Amino acid sequence: xxxxxxxxxxxxxxxxxxxxxxxxxxxxxxxxxxxxxxxxxxxxxxxxxxxxxxxxxxxxxxxxxxxxxxxxxxxxxxxxxxxxxxxxxxxxxxxxxxxxxxxxxxxxxxxxxxxxxxxxx
Amino acid sequence: xxxxxxxxxxxxxxxxxxxxxxxxxxxxxxxxxxxxxxxxxxxxxxxxxxxxxxxxxxxxxxxxxxxxxxxxxxxxxxxxxxxxxxxxxxxxxxxxxxxxxxxxxxxxxxxxxxxxxxxxxxxxxxxxxxxxxxxxxxxxxxxxxxxxxxxxxxxxxxxxxxxxxxxxxxxxxxxxxxxxxxxxxxxxxxxxxxxxxxxxxxxxxxxxxxxxxxxxxxxxxxxxxxxxxxxxxxxxxxxxxxxxxxxxxxxxxxxxxxxxxxxxxxxxxxxxxxxxxxxxxxxxxxxxxxxxxxxxxxxxxxxxxxxxxxxxxxxxxxxxxxxxxxxxxxxxxxxxxxxxxxxxxxxxxxxxxxxxxxxxxxxxxxxxx
Numbered sequence: 011x012x013x014x015x016x017x018x019x020x021x022x023x024x025x026x027x028x029x030x031x032x033x034x035x036x037x038x039x040x041x042x043x044x045x046x047x048x049x050x051x052x053x054x055x056x057x058x059x060x061x062x063x064x065x066x067x068x069x070x071x072x073x074x075x076x077x078x079x080x081x082x083x084x085x086x087x088x089x090x091x092x093x094x095x096x097x098x099x100x101x102x103x104x105x106x107x108x109x110x111x112x113x114x115x116x117x118x119x120x121x122x123x124x125x126x127x128x129x130x131x
Numbered sequence: 132x133x134x135x136x137x138x139x140x141x142x143x144x145x146x147x148x149x150x151x152x153x154x155x156x157x158x159x160x161x162x163x164x165x166x167x168x169x170x171x172x173x174x175x176x177x178x179x180x181x182x183x184x185x186x187x188x189x190x191x192x193x194x195x196x197x198x199x200x201x202x203x204x205x206x207x208x209x210x211x212x213x214x215x216x217x218x219x220x221x222x223x224x225x226x227x228x229x230x231x232x233x234x235x236x237x238x239x240x241x242x243x244x245x246x247x248x249x250x251x252x253x254x255x256x257x258x259x260x261x262x263x264x265x266x267x268x269x270x271x272x273x274x275x276x277x278x279x280x281x282x283x284x285x286x287x288x289x290x291x292x293x294x295x296x297x298x299x300x301x302x303x304x305x306x307x308x309x310x311x312x313x314x315x316x317x318x319x320x321x322x323x324x325x326x327x328x329x330x331x332x333x334x335x336x337x338x339x340x341x342x343x344x345x346x347x348x349x350x351x352x353x354x355x356x357x358x359x360x361x362x363x364x365x366x367x368x369x370x371x372x373x374x375x376x377x378x379x380x381x382x383x384x385x386x387x388x389x390x391x392x393x394x395x396x397x398x399x400x401x402x403x404x405x406x407x408x409x410x411x412x413x414x415x416x417x418x419x420x421x422x423x424x425x426x427x428x429x430x431x432x433x434x435x436x437x438x439x440x441x442x443x444x445x446x447x448x449x450x451x452x453x454x455x456x457x458x459x460x461x462x463x464x465x466x467x468x469x470x471x472x473x474x475x476x477x478x479x480x481x482x483x484x485x486x487x488x489x490x491x492x493x494x495x496x497x498x499x500x
Contacts, residue, residue, distance in 0.1 A: 021225045021228070021229055023229035023233060023254040023257075023258055024225065024228055024229045024232060026233075026250070026251075026254060027229060027232035027233045027236060027251070027254075028232065030236060030247065030251075031232070031236060034240070045432055065221060065431055066431070066432070067430060067486060068432055069431075069432035070431045070432040070433055073432055094220070094221040094224035094225055094228075115224045115225060115227070115228040116224060116227045116228040116231045116232075117228065117231075118231065118235065119231075119232055119235045119236065119239075
């Protein structure tokens with residue numbers, strides 16, 4: 011059975027590229043582009059891994075992550091956070107909110123695939 | 132003099148009645164901050180006595196270096212917190228990520244279906260076009276936008292001074308006026324106000340009292356029998372090591388020029404003017420003397436609780452409306468946010484970086500639309 015990944019990202023071309031890439035790696039990819047009800051989508055899909063952008067319309071990735079962590083059965087789900095800001099403040103906030111890993115844009119395809127595989131292992 | 136000092140078993144500075152004390156102190160501080168060079172700290176007084184000219188030159192160069200470092204820190208802080216630059220950089224990096232990822236797929240994946248290949252090529256084309264437009268808008272911003280903002284030079288020195296002291300200067304801090312007397316009014320008036328508030332409401336006792344009043348400015352003003360404005364500035368200018376909730380601050384005059392600014396990680400502030408017109412700091416001009424409390428929600432979803440108040444700046448003139456200044460403090464600290472109103476004001480930082488399409492306050496297009 012394919013492992014399921016939920017990609018929460020509002021930049022459509024990043025979504026297309028990552029979806030293509032991860033599907034070819036044998037993963038089943040669902041996408042969501044709006045922050046306001048992202049946690050509900052995660053709760054409904056209960057994916058094996060969440061890729062979560064920090065800056066989303068409607069709600070910040072940190073708030074979404076806190077909601078995901080409070081969702082039954084998702085306290086331990088690996089969450090990889092993506093941001094265009096690499097400041098230590100963002101890293102600390104991601105860690106405090108319970109992120110499993112933090113990556114700064116722009117990242118390479120090889121790097122993100124390797125990190126996703128490591129989180130799913 | 133050195134020989135005499137040796138004979139008398141005295142330090143050379145003792146013979147000059149401390150005339151070089153400030154220079155010796157300055158060189159000692161410099162030596163401490165550059166310890167890797169292993170300066171002979173115990174021989175500083177001898178150095179000053181033996182080579183007074185060189186010592187003065189070294190002291191002067193150290194002072195210039197320190198000031199330039201402080202200026203650079205302030206400028207870096209301003210760049211990091213400018214809403215336009217922050218939003219534009221975010222967009223540029225997202226664009227680059229999409230281009231890099233898509234180009235990498237096209238370059239390395241050999242068996243891409245023709246329709247996907249065409250789609251990725253179209254994405255590359257539109258992303259590169261957007262990148263180019265965003266870069267051009269950024270160039271325009273630096274070329275033109277700031278030229279029309281004449282309030283900058285007059286308040287730049289004040290912004291630098293407050294930022295360099297983390298908004299809590301020591302009692303003996305003296306502002307350095309670099310651009311002439313026109314720097315002085317804002318800097319001096321804000322510094323005098325701070326010293327007055329610091330004296331009337333010492334931080335050490337204020338911290339505990341504020342906590343027992345739930346960090347409520349009105350309640351604190353009643354408790355201290357003082358103005359709400361004094362409480363707002365006191366709350367935003369507390370020493371960082373006291374565990375007090377972090378409050379940002381912005382003060383503007385009636386033209387919207389920013390007189391004082393203390394951004395926080397949760398809310399960036401404009402350098403000189405042009406924030407979101409929905410911010411309570413501007414609405415406070417319509418109700419002088421009335422404290423406005425509102426929760427602001429940014430397009431990112433971040434929320435801060437704000438208190439805003441406008442007051443006349445002086446006694447005023449007959450038959451003329453009062454000149455006002457408006458101040459807003461804000462915090463995202465949980466201890467403060469517990470007082471936040473359930474219905475937030477959906478605001479932004481600046482129209483050009485705000486994606487709220489149907490905002491009635493919009494005055495310019497969203498730069499990334």
